[in-house]
Amino acid sequence: MKLKKSIVLGSLSLLAAMTLAACGNNQHAGKTQIEFMTSSVEQERLAVINELVSSFEKTHPDIHVNVVPVDENAYNTKVVTLARANKMPEVVEVSQDFAKVMDKVQLINQEAVDEIMSDVGEDTYYDGAKRLVRSENGQHYIAAPISGWVQGIWYDKKQLATKGITDLSSWEKVEAAAKAFNDPKNKKFGIAMPTADSVMSEQAFSQFALSNKANVLNAQGQVTFDTPEMKEALSFYQNLSQYTMPGSNDVTEINDAFMNGTVPMAIYSTYIIPGIFEAGKAENLGFAIPTNKSEAVYGTVSGLTIAANKSDDKTEAAKEFVTYLSSQENMEKWVLMSPGGAQPVNKNIVNSSTYQNNEVIQAFGKLPTEIANSFDKVQVFGLVGEKNFNKMGNITSAGIIGRAVHDVTVGNHAVGPVLEKAQAEAQKTTNED
Incomplete structure (x- = not known):
């Protein structure tokens, strides 16, 4: 009797779990769903990214973004594996060098990235940062810069x-x-x-x-x-x-x-x-x-790129998401995940009070502005x-x-x-x- 009861309770528990899972899968039904692959796996950084995603979804209720964190040591291999399986995430965080690798094998939607840069305002970025994410022929962008560092x-x-x-x-x-x-x-x-x-x-x-x-x-x-x-x-x-x-x-x-x-x-x-x-x-x-x-x-740039060969609705959703992250307020949040180490690639951030009042940035006086401006000498x-x-x-x-x-x-x-x-x-x- 106890055995039968255990089986029944176990079955009910399994059914409940399956029902909850189904509900979880259905809660985004009818929405355009995209994936965002990032090398930020640290808990504090992921918290910021998840907050950005949440705020984006509130203003874009028809889009759901699934964050896919991948350790940087496994990043390149993961992209290769996903590309071969035709399962590339719609939005991928990339270094300038890895963007070139992806572009070489035609994994990037250059036109979509161009549109993002135009919408955000090309002239707001440091020239050096923009040049680092140009296509080989110099006619397109292969990523929208979001942060960087200089040496x-x-x-x-x-x-x-x-x-x-x-x-x-x-x-x-x-x-x-x-x-x-x-x-x-x-x-x-x-x-x-x-x-x-x-x-x-x-x-x-x-x-x-x-x-x-x-x-x-x-x-x-x-x-x-x-x-x-x-x-x-x-x-x-x-x-x-x-x-x-x-x-x-x-x-x-x-x-x-x-x-x-x-x-x-x-x-x-x-x-x-x-x-x-x-x-x-x-x-x-x-x-x-x-x-x-x-x-x-x-100097080097970290950027966000759009995967090629995606459906129109997913490409449009990906563009909306990257454009949102590329706003001054959200780029500030991204850069300040590692204040001082990560540098602004957009000139508007350097002059913002939020950035200047960060305790790390403030401690160095005028030096952070001097460093950020050096992106034009990259x-x-x-x-x-x-x-x-x-x-x-x-x-x-x-x-x-x-x-x-x-x-x-x-x-x-x-x-x-x-x-x-x-x-x-x-x-x-x-x-x-």
């Missing part, structure tokens, strides 16, 4: 002042400052800079190369690594590295050296800012841009004029530039042969004769 030379104003240094506006002045503080015997060094065989080394070196008018590709997309301008830049980087910590330095080593006072300068992204704030050193932080023939900031390898060559991704993925930087710094190899080798490897990687 440059961070310095401790008080430390530099002890030797009367206030100006880092040229290669020579940066080198002189590094030399002045270099004291290896006492485990003090002049500058923390990337020397590992890594993407970070490519990013850091690119600022010196591009500030010397040396790009990896020319306007025709041909590899131009082995040039006098590139040789001059790599030689300078090699020479500057004598004032950094020994060994292969990457993200952790550079951040630690700057935070613990081992060096007065460091080449790093804006994600150094939160740590500086927590350490109570905000008022002492300075930011310089590698400058020779021009200024060159390395230069990256493979971006030539309005052309944004996809093949640059092949060169980066092959690790050619990071390896070259490591070879001339840690390996102390001669610059000339390293450039010749890199030129040949890049040509082979891009199938260039």
Whole structure:
């Protein structure tokens, strides 16, 4: 009897669960349902995103957005899997580089993204941020920028002042400052800079190369690594590295050296800012841009893109959603999920009281505005004029530039042969004769 009762109760419980599930599935019946894939998996960030989705759905009752959080380490694989199964989410958060990969295999609805940029107002974005999400031919956008970060030379104003240094506006002045503080015997060094065989080394070196008018590709997309301008830049980087910590330095080593006072300068992204704030050193932080023939900031953009080959109603719903997230108020909320680290890519945000009154932003005075404005000075390898060559991704993925930087710094190899080798490897990687 007890067994029968248990079976009956179990069956009723299962039926109730199935009924609730059915009700859950039906509550969005009649609505256009879209998916939004994001790399934000942290609870605090997801809370902000879910709040944005909820507010969007209140003003767009005919649309339901399902948030699909995917860890960034599994992101690329997940997109490939979904694309092969023809199950791409309608809206995808992308880096500028991954947007190029998606665009190369025609996974992006360029026209839909163009319309979003037009509706939001192209002129409200920093030019540098817009150029990073241009299609290869420069005629379309492949993502709507929502946030970004930039990289440059961070310095401790008080430390530099002890030797009367206030100006880092040229290669020579940066080198002189590094030399002045270099004291290896006492485990003090002049500058923390990337020397590992890594993407970070490519990013850091690119600022010196591009500030010397040396790009990896020319306007025709041909590899131009082995040039006098590139040789001059790599030689300078090699020479500057004598004032950094020994060994292969990457993200952790550079951040630690700057935070613990081992060096007065460091080449790093804006994600150094939160740590500086927590350490109570905000008022002492300075930011310089590698400058020779021009200024060159390395920057990257996170954007929202629209998947290709979707039904008209889903595409329209996706456009509505991305346009909503791209409003000034909502972009502010997105950027302030990581204040200081994530940077505004829209000029209107920088001047808003909400942004300026954030405790992290406020602590750094005028510096956050200076940093955000540097987006207009962004230069990256493979971006030539309005052309944004996809093949640059092949060169980066092959690790050619990071390896070259490591070879001339840690390996102390001669610059000339390293450039010749890199030129040949890049040509082979891009199938260039």
